[in-house]
Amino acid sequence: MKQWKMASPSSEIVALLCREQIPPLTAHLLAVRRITTVEAARNFLRGDDELSDPFLLQDMDKAVERIGRAVEEGQKICIYGDYDCDGITSTVLLYTYLQSIGADVFFYIPDRDREGYGMNAGAVQAVAAKGTSLIVTVDNGISALDEISYAVRLGMDVVVTDHHQPRETLPSCSAVVNPHRRDQQAGYHDLAGVGVAFKLVCAMEGDDGSEMLEYYSDLVALGTIADMVPLRGENRCIVRRGLESLRHTQNMGLAALVSACGLAEKEITSGSVAFLLAPRMNAAGRLGHVEKAVELLLCEEEEKAAALAEEICGYNKERQALEAAILKEVALLIQKDPSCLRERILLFSGKGWHPGVIGIVCAKVVEKFGKPCILLCEEEGMLRGSGRSVGEFDLIGCIGRCSELLEQYGGHPAAAGLILQKEKYAKFHVMLQQEAARMCEYMPPAALWIDKSVSMQEMTIPALKSLQLLEPFGMSNESPVFLYEQCRIEGVYTMSGGKHLRLKMNQNGQCFYAAYFNMAPEKFRYQIGDQVDIAVNCDINIYQGKDQVSVKIRDIRLSGFRQEAYFEGREQYDRFLRSEDFLEDSVNRSIPDRADIAQLYRGLRDLSPFYGDYDGLFARLGAQVKNYCSFRLGLEILMERGLVQVCREKRGFCFSVLQVREKVDLEQSPIMQKLHLIKG
Numbered sequence: 001m002k003q004w005k006m007a008s009p010s011s012e013i014v015a016l017l018c019r020e021q022i023p024p025l026t027a028h029l030l031a032v033r034r035i036t037t038v039e040a041a042r043n044f045l046r047g048d049d050e051l052s053d054p055f056l057l058q059d060m061d062k063a064v065e066r067i068g069r070a071v072e073e074g075q076k077i078c079i080y081g082d083y084d085c086d087g088i089t090s091t092v093l094l095y096t097y098l099q100s101i102g103a104d105v106f107f108y109i110p111d112r113d114r115e116g117y118g119m120n121a122g123a124v125q126a127v128a129a130k131g132t133s134l135i136v137t138v139d140n141g142i143s144a145l146d147e148i149s150y151a152v153r154l155g156m157d158v159v160v161t162d163h164h165q166p167r168e169t170l171p172s173c174s175a176v177v178n179p180h181r182r183d184q185q186a187g188y189h190d191l192a193g194v195g196v197a198f199k200l201v202c203a204m205e206g207d208d209g210s211e212m213l214e215y216y217s218d219l220v221a222l223g224t225i226a227d228m229v230p231l232r233g234e235n236r237c238i239v240r241r242g243l244e245s246l247r248h249t250q251n252m253g254l255a256a257l258v259s260a261c262g263l264a265e266k267e268i269t270s271g272s273v274a275f276l277l278a279p280r281m282n283a284a285g286r287l288g289h290v291e292k293a294v295e296l297l298l299c300e301e302e303e304k305a306a307a308l309a310e311e312i313c314g315y316n317k318e319r320q321a322l323e324a325a326i327l328k329e330v331a332l333l334i335q336k337d338p339s340c341l342r343e344r345i346l347l348f349s350g351k352g353w354h355p356g357v358i359g360i361v362c363a364k365v366v367e368k369f370g371k372p373c374i375l376l377c378e379e380e381g382m383l384r385g386s387g388r389s390v391g392e393f394d395l396i397g398c399i400g401r402c403s404e405l406l407e408q409y410g411g412h413p414a415a416a417g418l419i420l421q422k423e424k425y426a427k428f429h430v431m432l433q434q435e436a437a438r439m440c441e442y443m444p445p446a447a448l449w450i451d452k453s454v455s456m457q458e459m460t461i462p463a464l465k466s467l468q469l470l471e472p473f474g475m476s477n478e479s480p481v482f483l484y485e486q487c488r489i490e491g492v493y494t495m496s497g498g499k500h501l502r503l504k505m506n507q508n509g510q511c512f513y514a515a516y517f518n519m520a521p522e523k524f525r526y527q528i529g530d531q532v533d534i535a536v537n538c539d540i541n542i543y544q545g546k547d548q549v550s551v552k553i554r555d556i557r558l559s560g561f562r563q564e565a566y567f568e569g570r571e572q573y574d575r576f577l578r579s580e581d582f583l584e585d586s587v588n589r590s591i592p593d594r595a596d597i598a599q600l601y602r603g604l605r606d607l608s609p610f611y612g613d614y615d616g617l618f619a620r621l622g623a624q625v626k627n628y629c630s631f632r633l634g635l636e637i638l639m640e641r642g643l644v645q646v647c648r649e650k651r652g653f654c655f656s657v658l659q660v661r662e663k664v665d666l667e668q669s670p671i672m673q674k675l676h677l678i679k680g
Helices: 010-019 024-032 040-045 058-070 084-099 121-128 145-153 193-205 212-226 234-247 254-262 270-286 290-299 302-336 338-342 357-368 395-402 423-439 463-471 563-577 584-590 593-607 614-624 627-641 670-679
Strands: 004-005 076-081 102-110 133-139 158-159 175-177 345-353 374-378 383-389 408-412 415-421 445-450 453-454 482-495 501-506 511-516 531-545 546-558 610-612 645-647 652-657
Touching: 004 357, 004 563, 010 024, 010 040, 024 040, 024 383, 024 453, 024 463, 040 463, 040 563, 058 076, 058 133, 058 158, 058 193, 076 121, 084 133, 084 193, 084 212, 084 270, 084 290, 084 453, 102 121, 102 563, 121 145, 133 193, 145 158, 145 415, 175 193, 175 482, 193 234, 212 234, 212 254, 212 270, 212 463, 234 270, 254 290, 254 302, 270 290, 302 338, 302 345, 302 357, 338 345, 338 563, 338 614, 345 357, 345 423, 357 374, 357 383, 374 415, 374 423, 383 395, 383 423, 395 408, 395 415, 445 501, 453 645, 463 531, 463 546, 546 614, 563 584, 563 614, 563 627, 584 627, 593 614, 593 627, 593 652, 610 614, 614 652, 627 645, 627 670
Parallel strands: 004 445, 076 102, 076 133, 133 158, 158 175, 345 374, 453 482, 511 546
Antiparallel strands: 374 383, 383 415, 408 415, 482 501, 482 531, 501 511, 531 546, 610 652, 645 652
16 A cells, blocks of 8 residues: 655745646646746746756766777777666667767677676677777666776776766776766766767767757657656656657667557657557567667668567567566465565565566565565576665665675665575575664655645646646656545446456546556455545546546545554554564554454444455544554454454455354453553
8 A cells, every 4th residue: 555645835836837827737736846937837848958068977078089089990899788778779879870970880788687787797808809999888887897997908998878876986997977976067967878878979979969869869768768767857858859759750660669569640658658668678678688679779671670579579478477477476475474574675585587577576566565675586596686665765775784695786776686695595684674674763655646636627628738738757757646535436347358447436426437457356445335535647538539538546545544544553563563662652552452452343343244455444444443553453352362253265355253152351362461561
């Protein structure tokens, strides 16, 4: 379950923007995005962000000089890329450009399974054997200090272009172009790897970017959206231009992929790039076929491009099947040992898990359980893994505190990768949880930010058309999330063979329909007649030639759900299960007394039998329980004393109140006795 957080922009700023003839809903969303002046609002809505001078990036002059000399002297240049979509587009962009100016150039992208991310000594040696004079890295290299030193010893120069966070020491080479360098003062800092490569091309051409976007904006937009960098400032400008270019791209491979995804006759948005194009490009790299993705983007034969696009779509289906299999294994591990869910960081390992897809699976586990997660795949005595975080918890910082047990690690606060010896797994597990506890006494829950509470009547076609000016949506400019409160469920219908739901809702006497994707009917915990609040995305759908408001549910909960009582109590319940002390200010709210348990029993009796899960039951009980911890502990005491039974079934759990003939003494419960000792 996610914590709903409501944005609260300055009413004065909203009023100021409204006075400039900006529609109220759009003005509200601009203020939420911290666009606080009329000039900034106009620039944002027009997409007039200027591209900064590429030479503002540190070492750009050195990079241009060294690459230019290599081109002039006919020296062999190797572009050392990466296997994700950002790295692939970076490689293709720079390779295409250098070829166009007559360079002797080739590219090298490491195999994800055999070589892993970034530079490695074997690859450097192989590149040197080809007579290479200069290596130019794209989307990697900032952390490859040893490998770059080795390349220099072999007689090669190296220019690093990257956007990942640098370490304390920069590589010792001809140039290091990275917007996150600590000594980087001016210029735009949030570029993707392909954005940095694009800046290099602009610098080589003496262009601010406006001319080069004509040639490369489709590739730069694809890589930028795929890498989930903030779509503000220059990235927003690049992506807006790129989306226009993608609709009529001259890149034959990209055009074939657009067609294979069913987008040839549709408007291409940042969403369709993020959820259709980018995953297919990533799938090729994840499954060890990165050369096919590069070949596609370099292809100049229509028939061959179409075949390659279909092949890459096939890799995506394979990737989805691998993910589903790993998710199933993780579910079995949890079923075998449910106590693992009490940990601050979820940690699972398995044999045969494909290292190229565990990062995506990890994100899905985080989405389901609202906790940071690390998945490790076992291979020849080593464990290679990926992690994803929630909220503001610094996952790479936590992993870094365990570095003495690791062979290799890297990443950023929200996502990380690591390698360790299998024999060190148990120590790593313990140390990881200890360091997480030191860093965060209260683990932050996963959050869903809501831009505004609205009524159905406010979401008109004109209002939604005004919101299109905020596009493209993405990181730091997410598609707006609205809250519809007090909606009565009047119908529940399946779509796509039970994969999705369509709900008929009624708000203040007005009916509307809402799609709930990836929600199977057996997992839906609500009933016809329930009064619910729904967090939604709204856009315009054209049906039979007419514009209609389309509502897509992001999250749903019973109206009046006690969010603070849930999240505070869940944290305390986990602490109890881990034998940690309760946080002092919540002891009275978290430990049930006899009266609390009696009230819980009466509430359960009214619902019995209840089918669903613990979260759903907590929501149904409402104010009859103090908080989630009190609810769970009280329920376990009732189960210990034979008053309540909880059975696992296909559609979840069945909670039943049992018939008893004699009076039951709750004080005989071991949990009750333990709680008395805790409370003193």
